[in-house]
Amino acid sequence: MIDAGTSALAIAAAVRDGKVSCRDVVAAALERIARRDAGINAFTSVLSERAQADAAAIDRRVAAGQNPGPLAGVPVAVKNLFDVAGLVTLAGSKINAGDPPAARDASAVARLRAAGAVLVGALNMDEYAYGFTTENTHYGPTRNPRDPSRVAGGSSGGPAAAVAAGLVPLTLGTDTNGSIRVPAALCGVFGLKPTFGRVSRAGVVPLAWSFDHVGPFARDVADLAAAFDAIAGPDALDPACSTRPAATCSAELGGSLEGLRIAIAGGHFGRLATDAALAAVARVATALGARREVTLPEPHRARAAAQVITAAEGSAYHHERLRARAADFDPMTRDRLLAAALLPAGAYLRAQRYRAWFRGRVAEVFRDVDVLLAPTTPWEAPAIGAPWTTRIGDAEVVTRGHLGVFTQPLSFIGLPVLSVPIVTPGALPHGVQLVAAPWNEAALFRVAARLEADGVVGAPVAM
Amino acid sequence: MDIPLTETDVERLAAEVGLPIAPASRAAVVVHLNALLAAARLVDEFALPDQTEPAPRFEP
Numbered sequence: 172m173i174d175a176g177t178s179a180l181a182i183a184a185a186v187r188d189g190k191v192s193c194r195d196v197v198a199a200a201l202e203r204i205a206r207r208d209a210g211i212n213a214f215t216s217v218l219s220e221r222a223q224a225d226a227a228a229i230d231r232r233v234a235a236g237q238n239p240g241p242l243a244g245v246p247v248a249v250k251n252l253f254d255v256a257g258l259v260t261l262a263g264s265k266i267n268a269g270d271p272p273a274a275r276d277a278s279a280v281a282r283l284r285a286a287g288a289v290l291v292g293a294l295n296m297d298e299y300a301y302g303f304t305t306e307n308t309h310y311g312p313t314r315n316p317r318d319p320s321r322v323a324g325g326s327s328g329g330p331a332a333a334v335a336a337g338l339v340p341l342t343l344g345t346d347t348n349g350s351i352r353v354p355a356a357l358c359g360v361f362g363l364k365p366t367f368g369r370v371s372r373a374g375v376v377p378l379a380w381s382f383d384h385v386g387p388f389a390r391d392v393a394d395l396a397a398a399f400d401a402i403a404g405p406d407a408l409d410p411a412c413s414t415r416p417a418a419t420c421s422a423e424l425g426g427s428l429e430g431l432r433i434a435i436a437g438g439h440f441g442r443l444a445t446d447a448a449l450a451a452v453a454r455v456a457t458a459l460g461a462r463r464e465v466t467l468p469e470p471h472r473a474r475a476a477a478q479v480i481t482a483a484e485g486s487a488y489h490h491e492r493l494r495a496r497a498a499d500f501d502p503m504t505r506d507r508l509l510a511a512a513l514l515p516a517g518a519y520l521r522a523q524r525y526r527a528w529f530r531g532r533v534a535e536v537f538r539d540v541d542v543l544l545a546p547t548t549p550w551e552a553p554a555i556g557a558p559w560t561t562r563i564g565d566a567e568v569v570t571r572g573h574l575g576v577f578t579q580p581l582s583f584i585g586l587p588v589l590s591v592p593i594v595t596p597g598a599l600p601h602g603v604q605l606v607a608a609p610w611n612e613a614a615l616f617r618v619a620a621r622l623e624a625d626g627v628v629g630a631p632v633a634m
Numbered sequence: 635m636d637i638p639l640t641e642t643d644v645e646r647l648a649a650e651v652g653l654p655i656a657p658a659s660r661a662a663v664v665v666h667l668n669a670l671l672a673a674a675r676l677v678d679e680f681a682l683p684d685q686t687e688p689a690p691r692f693e694p
Contacts, residue, residue, distance in 0.1 A: 471676070472680050502659075507666045509655055521682075524687065
């Protein structure tokens with residue numbers, strides 16, 4: 172029985188074994204999207220005909236005795252920042268809606284399809300990925316499936332919401348400052364921001380070249396690992412993509428945590444957050460027997476430097492559009508990018524020097540720690556249209572910007588981070604970041620799998 | 635620069651980089667630019683060793 176809660180790997184096994192046809196699996200996903208997405212607004216395009224044709228091709232391969240791959244017949248969808256052959260890459264904007272359709276799939280999309288997945292649509296996001304809430308002026312807000320009056324998070328709000336609602340079991344998003352981890356936490360699903368350079372960004376519209384990452388969302392750890400394994404690895408089409416071979420993380424699940432040194436990130440990561448957000452970290456730490464606290468050096472300055480670099484790079488990329496078509500931007504995106512265009516060059520370069528320093532100091536921390544624990548967001552999902560500022564403790568902070576307070580210092584230096592969900596009946600979800608040294612996604616998957624097996628974290632379908 | 639920029643400052647800076655800013659956007663741009671400059675100051679207040687090079691590397 173395949174339903175909204177069936178995992179990607181269970182679907183793939185059933186399709187490969189001929190127990191269910193891929194056409195039926197895809198038809199059921201399209202029916203769920205048709206029935207539920209009007210109330211969520213995760214999808215900006217649904218590729219019904221293409222998906223049904225791809226599904227029929229998978230069924231023919233199974234009938235011919237072939238193995239379509241580890242994700243055989245799994246319905247997937249991607250943030251509309253990714254090129255999809257034949258589809259205009261909106262990047263959440265009205266401006267790009269006038270572009271010609273993409274000639275080919277983005278590399279990560281092509282790899283998912285090569286693994287047997289069937290693309291069923293493209294997903295909503297903040298304009299040009301510059302936001303944390305997916306309150307998109309042009310395409311409407313994506314609603315949080317666990318409380319439709321609340322934001323789904325962003326900028327990959329559509330990908331997180333589609334998985335949380337059980338519309339599809341796997342999606343792809345991007346994360347520059349927290350855009351996978353924040354919506355994963357707010358919607359109560361698993362999200363992975365891999366090491367910078369681990370997954371190709373070829374065919375993905377940039378926000379900030381220094382920090383843009385591609386990664387998957389899923390409702391269980393094995394699915395997340397399977398998606399990551401499918402998309403990770405070298406790609407000559409992305410100059411920032413590492414030539415380092417990717418480890419197979421699916422093989423790590425169920426592995427022992429013995430000898431793994433796990434600590435809690437203190438200082439900055441324990442301030443300006445609700446008790447519930449910090450309690451989520453404490454719950455994970457207790458389950459793992461982690462008592463030691465470590466402090467990263469000057470993470471508040473890392474966050475500030477990340478803001479400067481993101482703004483400067485984003486503004487440089489969109490300069491001509493800002494000059495010629497400012498009125499067609501989402502006002503929130505436009506006014507921040509215009510401001511960034513006026514930053515002195517020295518500010519950008521000093522932030523990049525700080526980045527090199529911070530990377531070195533954090534590498535020292537990881538000499539005697541394998542996995543760090545930190546909250547993903549400082550609070551649960553805000554209401555759609557929430558006030559500009561929020562009071563927390565003695566501070567008045569920018570409601571939407573503060574959602575990235577704990578994610579930005581980590582993506583700033585490209586560390587791999589897996590956000591695990593804590594979903595409690597009757598309450599909004601929280602996320603906890605599992606953070607490792609560069610290239611050590613394997614440790615994150617081992618820890619996440621243990622937490623899931625012990626019932627500490629999990630992502631039930633939001634009905 | 636510790637004195638917050640004004641709409642007049644933003645108008646002048648925008649003209650220098652050839653980027654027209656609609657009057658309706660100026661107040662918001664001022665708020666965002668002052669926030670970015672505050673973030674930049676937070677970075678600048680931390681003394682880095684002279685030998686620290688910017689993070690991006692170019693390999694010919």
